Amino acid sequence: MIEADFRAVMRRFPTGVTIVTTMLEGKPKGFTANAFSSVSTEPPTVLVCVNRQARTHPLISAAGRFCVNVLRLEQQALAERFASKAIEDPFADVDMRFATTGSPVLGGTLAYLDCELAEEHSAGTHTIFLGTVIACGVSDGAPLGYFNAGYRDFGCTIP
Numbered sequence: 001m002i003e004a005d006f007r008a009v010m011r012r013f014p015t016g017v018t019i020v021t022t023m024l025e026g027k028p029k030g031f032t033a034n035a036f037s038s039v040s041t042e043p044p045t046v047l048v049c050v051n052r053q054a055r056t057h058p059l060i061s062a063a064g065r066f067c068v069n070v071l072r073l074e075q076q077a078l079a080e081r082f083a084s085k086a087i088e089d090p091f092a093d094v095d096m097r098f099a100t101t102g103s104p105v106l107g108g109t110l111a112y113l114d115c116e117l118a119e120e121h122s123a124g125t126h127t128i129f130l131g132t133v134i135a136c137g138v139s140d141g142a143p144l145g146y147f148n149a150g151y152r153d154f155g156c157t158i159p
């Protein structure tokens with residue numbers, strides 16, 4: 001089965017973990033994502049691949065903006081919370097502010113990229129959202145990693 005082999009390969013590719021947020025009609029929304037990549041520096045462009053079943057999917061399309069929040073090692077509980085369909089409001093008690101586009105920037109993250117939605121491309125079950133980076137920021141610390149279907153400590157840090 002090519003699908004099983006494909007999954008086995010992708011489990012061997014280590015990634016960071018992000019929470020992609022957006023804001024529509026005064027309501028914040030977000031979900032945990034690791035299908036995230038840099039695309040271009042001029043202009044600064046990133047992509048996120050979002051399942052069309054995700055409740056956040058139509059909101060990013062409609063809002064025309066999103067923010068990629070790169071999680072710190074200590075934020076695994078936040079990643080779990082934003083990956084759960086069972087939690088009514090994952091933003092409850094979460095420290096956040098609003099970026100230039102109005103998308104939520106979560107507190108305590110390692111970095112963020114505030115993006116205007118530039119393009120959407122359909123691919124299989126997912127949509128590739130391309131975003132032009134309008135604002136971004138960093139802080140120091142260790143990243144939350146993901147490898148072989150589990151959260152990991154990659155043992156590295158930006159001091």
Ligand SMILES: Cc1cc2nc3c(=O)[nH]c(=O)nc-3n(C[C@H](O)[C@H](O)[C@H](O)COP(=O)(O)O)c2cc1C
Pocket residue numbers: 017030031032033034035036049050051053054055056057082083084085146
């Ligand atoms: C580590 C991790 C990475 C994930 N990456 C993605 C991703 O890149 N794209 C995606 O569509 N779903 C991804 N998911 C699944 C979503 O987080 C999950 O389906 C979530 O419930 C969607 O929330 P929503 O329906 O409220 O938008 C990931 C889940 C985990 C745990």
